[in-house]
Amino acid sequence: MNDGLQYIDIIFIAMVAAFLVLRLRSVLGRRTGDERKRPNPLTPGEDVGDNVVALPGRAPLQAAGTPGSVAGGLARLRLADPSFSPDAFLQGARSAFQMILMAYAKGDRDTLKPLLSPEVFRNFSGAIEAREKAGETMETDLLSFKDVDFTAVDVRDRDAYISVRFVTEQVNTVRDPADAVVEGNPNHIEVVTDVWTFCRTIGSADPNWELVATQVPEEA
Template sequence: MIELVIYALLAAFIFSRLYNSLGRSASLNLKKLTGILDVSQSKEDVVENIEDYIYSNDKSSIETTYEQILQKNKEFSISNFIEGSSIAFELIIKYFNQGNLPQLKSLLDKDLYNSFVDKIKHRKETHESIIVSIVSQKILEIKLVKNVIFIAVYFLSEQINFVKNNEGNITSGSMSTINKVEDVWQFKKNINSSDLTWLLVSINYKKASTDKNLTTNDN
């Protein structure tokens, strides 16, 4: 019996080391993602310095909206949202490359999902994007419309981009060149909903006064 316990502990330790070394995105599933996008904190009050996550010329407006959100849901967490949105960024790109509509449906707003369906059904070539790393990630805008939160997130990522034809041959791009790619994605969630998932509303969302020089000023 003691030997079985020792083997079980050893197996758990090895799995933990493998998980950490291989990275999160390789083994994440939607259940894990939903748990992170829950953005809930522990029962203890945690004061977050949201300035660490914001890049905007109008920080005061974002901070005011953040306070309004906390009045409706005191467990809302910017740091957990940031972690979850980075995972969603990688998963959505991966599932789009695969044409995996069932997985995409649970992560996208209805209108954006329909757009993805149309693109996947009619594409003659496959645009592949492999995420090497997310270099930088900042919140550009937070809006609260009634009980729905909209958060626009800037991503600077390193990607390998190429295009394949139906025969699987690369027609443009390269599998050995790493490109820096900028995106602004907008997510939404009803603050009172029992559904924990945030949905992606738009890609390359245009903020009214989008801040410049993110690549040079961001860490």
């Protein structure tokens, strides 16, 4: 019972298609275009729209929190939301990362839309559209997670922001209409580091966290 309750409070617990369809309908039904734009407190001086880029061209990671901010942020989040479980969140984040990465490669907008903020979805969709117009196809094989951990956690007003670093092994290729490889190498395994920022309004009836930014550390 406790495990079930924890999963309800993390990202995208329902991995079955029926749940995703229901979530999509409910989310779209609530968005009117007049919602407040949430600033990203994990990137001082920037708003969410400025930090979001389409995969695989991630933006360099700006200051994503100060030393010691993770422990303090998690403590504040647990006070604001006692049901929050860091371990369950990271487990859900792994599933979300894989789902979003695969959906982006396949150009599956229906899967992406309920999982991303409007700003991120516009960028992902734009990159997919450019690929489609060029007649290109993308193949992504996520081989393993080498590391998944928090990089920053903050609570501002009713909004909780969590940045997670994913270090993964991937094989990525882009092919042209003639099936020739124009980017990547199907025989080369890349170690890829991403930092994704998720946001959720504490107390919201919607249990899902939205992806609001994708970035890559400058040293990666």
